[in-house]
Amino acid sequence: MTAGESGQPLANLPHSDLQALERAWSDALEKVSGANQQLDLSRGKPGAEQLSLSVALEATIAGNYISADGTDTRNYGGLMGITEARDLGAEIMGVPAAEIMAAGNSSLNLMHLVLSTALTLGLWGDDRKWRNSETVKVLTPVPGYDRHFVLCQHFGMEMVNIPMLENGPDMQRAAELAAADPSIKAIWCVPKYANPTGNTYSDDVVTALAELPNRAAANDFIVLWDNAYAVHHLEQPGDTLASIRDAATTAATDEHVVQFASTSKITFAGAGVGFVASGAKVLQNLMAHLSVQTVGPDKVNQLRHARFLNGRVAEHMAAHAEILRPKFALVEEILTEQLGDLAIAEWTQPKGGYFVSLDLLPGLAKQVVTMAKESGLALTPAGATFPYGFDPDDRNVRIAPTFGSLPELAGAMEILTLCVKLASARQLLAQS
Ligand SMILES: Cc1ncc(COP(=O)(O)O)c(C=O)c1O
Structure with missing residues (x-):
């Protein structure tokens, strides 16, 4: 099964199915965790390839x-x-x-x-x-x-x-x-x-x-x-x-x-x-x-x-877009594939800028950020997108896809979506 191996809203599943998924996702997370990886989705900054688009800045003065x-x-x-x-x-x-x-x-x-x-x-x-x-x-x-x-x-x-x-x-x-x-x-x-x-x-x-x-x-x-x-x-x-x-x-x-x-x-x-x-x-x-x-x-x-x-600002920004488009597309693809049918998260599909905003089930953002950290993935601290670091629903996670390479991004998104699925399944199990 795709969409996180359930294909339907997690909340609709019988207790035993949810337990089985919880075990499967827990095992999967353990496998991909800690492989000495230093993955990071918190850096809202241009990657090296983007910075290289502007190296000709140096030559513009040439003594004048x-x-x-x-x-x-x-x-x-x-x-x-x-x-x-x-x-x-x-x-x-x-x-x-x-x-x-x-x-x-x-x-x-x-x-x-x-x-x-x-x-x-x-x-x-x-x-x-x-x-x-x-x-x-x-x-x-x-x-x-x-x-x-x-x-x-x-x-x-x-x-x-x-x-x-x-x-x-x-x-x-x-x-x-x-x-x-x-x-x-x-x-x-x-x-x-x-x-x-x-x-x-x-x-x-x-x-x-x-x-x-x-x-x-x-x-x-x-x-x-x-x-x-x-x-x-x-x-x-x-x-x-x-x-x-x-x-x-x-x-x-x-x-x-x-x-x-x-x-x-x-x-x-x-x-x-x-x-x-x-x-x-x-x-x-x-x-x-x-x-x-x-x-x-x-x-x-x-x-x-x-x-x-x-x-030539527009032309220059088109070169940035060429580099960034595949990164945002990969984030969208993995979110859809892994979380699409589960009704445990909503996210944005921006046509520009530097971020994707991911909303989880209420009460899970801090937990997911902590789980991700323990698995070798750094995320922007939960609550950072709210004044005083306090997200009243504890549900918003900011994803910054720009800085890492595509393979790093894929690895990071795998861990993130596993953490989201696992935390959601555990919350639902605790409530059922
Ligand atoms: C909305 C927004 N404003 C300002 C900045 C920082 O701008 P500057 O580098 O010009 O200080 C950022 C950087 O992430 C940003 O996202």
């Missing part, structure tokens, strides 16, 4: 450090970034270059900058500073990106979960909460190929998000638009995302939407260029804060990136 506007990129200054790097940001983000700051190697760093500026100096050069509020709360669609949650915790901000639906965050809930509570100051969004759910926000959700600052009780509410996977399609045509910039212009909230992107998963994850885009006042106030930290970003790296990528 002068940018298009005559800036000597080797020297200090240029806090907004060089012109052609901002053009690159425009190509990735779909926002006019004039509204973009090109910075150092990390967009996460820029998110930190935005939160700390909002708290202390304020984003608009007036008396609206989050520190004036006794409590600062942020809406967090869940499951979501763990580092957004860590940033909030770092700054002492409380997180208020809202459900992530197929088309994006539950906007009715978001609007009700924000309208009722002036201490709610922001909402996190990963609008395209979200981490970890892989979904892309619908046009209606984008419009509702652009209008959210108008509906919020706080007059210093912002939408944190982390478009980390803006151009990271696995298939063509990929998902399309409406422009929050255009929607915000219509809603007159352009100074309340802050967008982020980077080349971390386009070129080198540790040596790329980060971008932040917003209204002029916000950029000015971010600069005021940033200028205390640095005299300017690494403009040589910006120049390298612009020369390597400008005008």
Whole structure:
């Protein structure tokens, strides 16, 4: 039998069949466990083959450090970034270059900058500073990106979960909460190929998000638009995302939407260029804060990136997709083959991004992560996709297929699906 040797929902099986399967899966897991393997499905980073797509970055400077506007990129200054790097940001983000700051190697760093500026100096050069509020709360669609949650915790901000639906965050809930509570100051969004759910926000959700600052009780509410996977399609045509910039212009909230992107998963994850885009006042106030930290970003790296990528981002991302598509296809194939008919798990089939989100029977995520670890497979800690590491249903597991080779991925998925089947069978046996 395929589909995990039962071919029908596990919950429908007689006790004795379930016991037999439990024994068979336990034996199978023992056989594949511990063969000195160091399998890992937790690393949401590009594999070596992907990094090699960008080795030509090195050759772009060739002694010529002068940018298009005559800036000597080797020297200090240029806090907004060089012109052609901002053009690159425009190509990735779909926002006019004039509204973009090109910075150092990390967009996460820029998110930190935005939160700390909002708290202390304020984003608009007036008396609206989050520190004036006794409590600062942020809406967090869940499951979501763990580092957004860590940033909030770092700054002492409380997180208020809202459900992530197929088309994006539950906007009715978001609007009700924000309208009722002036201490709610922001909402996190990963609008395209979200981490970890892989979904892309619908046009209606984008419009509702652009209008959210108008509906919020706080007059210093912002939408944190982390478009980390803006151009990271696995298939063509990929998902399309409406422009929050255009929607915000219509809603007159352009100074309340802050967008982020980077080349971390386009070129080198540790040596790329980060971008932040917003209204002029916000950029000015971010600069005021940033200028205390640095005299300017690494403009040589910006120049390298612009020369390597400008005008050919889509072509370059198509080469990434060629490498990644078989990996995501393998994950989908093994999940379907092993868990497809058992009614013990649901998972996403993203058209882009870096993750597959796997939901188990409630109460099993921690157990499966522990079992996998004991069998030689590292998974992202259970709960990491929720604020404070607490998944209320203990059911979400994030799968990152990008980093390992196909054989490693196959081995890892075999262990993962065995652990899921085994834990589910044991739970059902205990309940029957
Ligand atoms: C949603 C999201 N935002 C930001 C980042 C990190 O971006 P950067 O490398 O630009 O700091 C990641 C990395 O996994 C991510 O998934």
